[in-house]
Amino acid sequence: xxxxxxxxxxxxxxxxxxxxxxxxxxxxxxxxxxxxxxxxxxxxxxxxxxxxxxxxxxxxxxxxxxxxxxxxxxxxxxxxxxxxxxxxxxxxxxxxxxxxxxxxxxxxxxxxxxxxxxxxxxxxxxxxxxxxxxxxxxxxxxxxxxxxxxxxxxxxxxxxxxxxxxxxxxxxxxxxxxxxxxxxxxxxxxxxxxxxxxxxxxxxxxxxxxxxxxxxxxxxxxxxxxxxxxxxxxxxxxxxxxxxxxxxxxxxxxxxxxxxxxxxxxxxxxxxxxxxxxxxxxxx
Amino acid sequence: xxxxxxxxxxxxxxxxxxxxxxxxxxxxxxxxxxxxxxxxxxxxxxxxxxxxxxxxxxxxxxxxxxxxxxxxxxxxxxxxxxxxxxxxxxxxxxxxxxxxxxxxxxxxxxxxxxxxxxxxxxxxxxxxxxxxxxxxxxxxxxxxxxxxxxxxxxxxxxxxxxx
Ligand SMILES: Cc1cc2nc3c(=O)[nH]c(=O)nc-3n(C[C@H](O)[C@H](O)[C@H](O)COP(=O)(O)OP(=O)(O)OC[C@H]3O[C@@H](n4cnc5c(N)ncnc54)[C@H](O)[C@@H]3O)c2cc1C
Ligand code: FES
Ligand code: FES
Numbered sequence: 001x002x003x004x005x006x007x008x009x010x011x012x013x014x015x016x017x018x019x020x021x022x023x024x025x026x027x028x029x030x031x032x033x034x035x036x037x038x039x040x041x042x043x044x045x046x047x048x049x050x051x052x053x054x055x056x057x058x059x060x061x062x063x064x065x066x067x068x069x070x071x072x073x074x075x076x077x078x079x080x081x082x083x084x085x086x087x088x089x090x091x092x093x094x095x096x097x098x099x100x101x102x103x104x105x106x107x108x109x110x111x112x113x114x115x116x117x118x119x120x121x122x123x124x125x126x127x128x129x130x131x132x133x134x135x136x137x138x139x140x141x142x143x144x145x146x147x148x149x150x151x152x153x154x155x156x157x158x159x160x161x162x163x164x165x166x167x168x169x170x171x172x173x174x175x176x177x178x179x180x181x182x183x184x185x186x187x188x189x190x191x192x193x194x195x196x197x198x199x200x201x202x203x204x205x206x207x208x209x210x211x212x213x214x215x216x217x218x219x220x221x222x223x224x225x226x227x228x229x230x231x232x233x234x235x236x237x238x239x240x241x242x243x244x245x246x247x248x249x250x251x252x253x254x255x256x257x258x259x260x261x262x263x264x265x266x267x268x269x270x271x272x273x274x275x276x277x278x279x280x281x282x283x284x
Numbered sequence: 285x286x287x288x289x290x291x292x293x294x295x296x297x298x299x300x301x302x303x304x305x306x307x308x309x310x311x312x313x314x315x316x317x318x319x320x321x322x323x324x325x326x327x328x329x330x331x332x333x334x335x336x337x338x339x340x341x342x343x344x345x346x347x348x349x350x351x352x353x354x355x356x357x358x359x360x361x362x363x364x365x366x367x368x369x370x371x372x373x374x375x376x377x378x379x380x381x382x383x384x385x386x387x388x389x390x391x392x393x394x395x396x397x398x399x400x401x402x403x404x405x406x407x408x409x410x411x412x413x414x415x416x417x418x419x420x421x422x423x424x425x426x427x428x429x430x431x432x433x434x435x436x437x438x439x440x441x442x443x444x445x446x447x
Contacts, residue, residue: 001327007287008305008351031352038347039329051305053352079341103417104395105332108350188416189330227316 003041006049014139014166021139021164022243024050029165032075032114035106036123055177057133059111060168065090071171074113076101081112090252091172093179093199097128099183103189116149116153119157127215128181128225131197132173140165153220162258177201178284182276183215184268186259192216193259194269200231203284208230211243217252217269218258224251227273237279244277245270291356294319295363310334318432321361321390325419326420332418335391336360338441342398342417346443357396361390364397372442373397373435381430384422396432406436 011017021028028050040046054060058077065086072081079097083086088095101107101115101124115125116136129136131147136147140159149170152160161167183195195215201208208218210228215221226247234240254265287302294317313319322445325333327346334345343407343432361370365371373393376382383389399406399414406414411432412425420428 002308003306005304005306006285008327010354016304034349034352035329035347038349042327055352062415104414105335105344105417106329108343188413239366257371 001042003038004044004047004049006051008053010053010056012058012123014057014059014168017052017054018139018141018164019168020050020052021166026163026272028052028056032117033052033077033106033109034113034114035102035112036118036120040161040200044138054166056190063087065174068174069171070174071169072112073169074111074167075119078107078110078112078115082107083263090174093131093175093181093197094128097124097178097181097183097197097243100124100183100185100195106189113167115151117159117161119153119159120191121156121219121221122216124181124183124192124195124215127213127221127223128197129172130214130221131199132172132175133211134170136161136167137169137171138162138167144168150223155221157177163271173176174201177209178280178282180276181278182272186247193268194254194265194272196269196273197225198273198276200236200277200280202281202284205235207234207236207240207281207284210244211284212248212273214248214252214269214273217265218253219253219255222248222251225247226251231277236277240273241277245273248273249268288351289361290350292350292353292355295339295359301350305351306347307350309336309343309348309350309353309432310392311360313345313432319360319362322394323387323390324389325391326341330419332395332415333391335394335418337390337398338396340401344396344417359394359397361394362443364393371397371401372438374433376431377428380431380434382423382425385429388418388420388422392420395437399432399446400436400439404440405436405438406433408433414437 029048030052061073064071070090113121134149176201178199184193197213199211210231212227213223227244230243231245292299305307323333325331328348336345339356
């Protein structure tokens, strides 16, 4: 499978990358790890006459934890997430999620920015970003702007990022309390049939805050405010977990595909969320 | 489209290849450099038969354009060992029946090579997790895992003896 021809650019700074995007408009696209884009180009589902490789842009790299804020450059790979002590300490949920993305070869290449900007409902990091209430920073011809991850996804492959903008970094508050990233997949290396990101904090024996987001159960990741609210103030007992699952099921809209019919996916979503809440609570 | 001159170091030798940007690394290795070790299995980034070692990472060579690899240092199965001087992993695969048809083997060993550099004392579970990007249609993986574990302990014994 050979993609259509294209011109290749390899700028070493953001301004130069933006200049190519501006010159070629819709005909240009950036490539990060290439592990979503190249398969699409091979299938000729993506036509990219001008391909801009971001691998030499140093400003897009690096993981930083300072003043309680975690900042991750768009070109940080999924493998780097796993080996980062900073991530393991400041956002262990991200470490747990990264271990469940794809397979080792994909994770050496696949980036945080590519996973988040792609807009594929199957990607694991978008739901996690919503759970973390992350801020996504993009830069374009009119400068830099911040977009809340919870506002970023509009439809499958459609995001609030304009075509001439580059995602530069994501940032979020270091997490506290219990956490879990739970994913049901057909085999290692598969996208989720359903996945859940859960963050919980505890005061005494009750839940003080809860944040819940689901993956691959709609055209976009689903942050379920109601599911979190159902846990707040409870002792995370069976009834509260059931109420959270019921609230989450109101918010998802899975489609039938080769991972199963709608009823099955709704069932799996419930099981996965219950498990994620239990594990997060046991760690809170 | 303009072809690019691309410098690659492959198995210790510098090469200057000429390729269109859309040429995939697997095709440059197999067709231009005549390295037939890395195989084309699925062509869809799933099977790992095309795995090569690139700047210390295991990479599916069917999912990288050769231009992206410009300036990198690549090792293929041919660079890991030869029939006359086999790598411990290759010996272990032979000894423990880590292959049947052998189609997945170059990718499997190339991946295991990197895995053992990163984690010289893996558990069986670490090995299974670490080779999850490589599919085998014959062995059922049991003997592959056994081979990698045997190679790890062999390498560690050799290291201890050297100390
Ligand atoms: C076999 C296989 C299994 C996989 N399994 C999973 C899985 O289980 N979970 C999962 O989440 N993912 C999975 N993936 C996808 C993988 O994680 C991709 O690497 C990821 O989705 C995209 O990251 P990338 O760096 O490879 O981006 P690319 O493929 O380079 O880019 C993807 C898209 O994002 C755009 N883009 C990239 N970077 C930026 C940026 N900085 N600014 C603006 N736009 C940008 C590109 O233009 C392109 O449209 C799998 C992939 C494969 C091949
Ligand atoms: S041929 Fe590259 S992963 Fe199968
Ligand atoms: S030995 Fe035949 S595919 Fe693995």
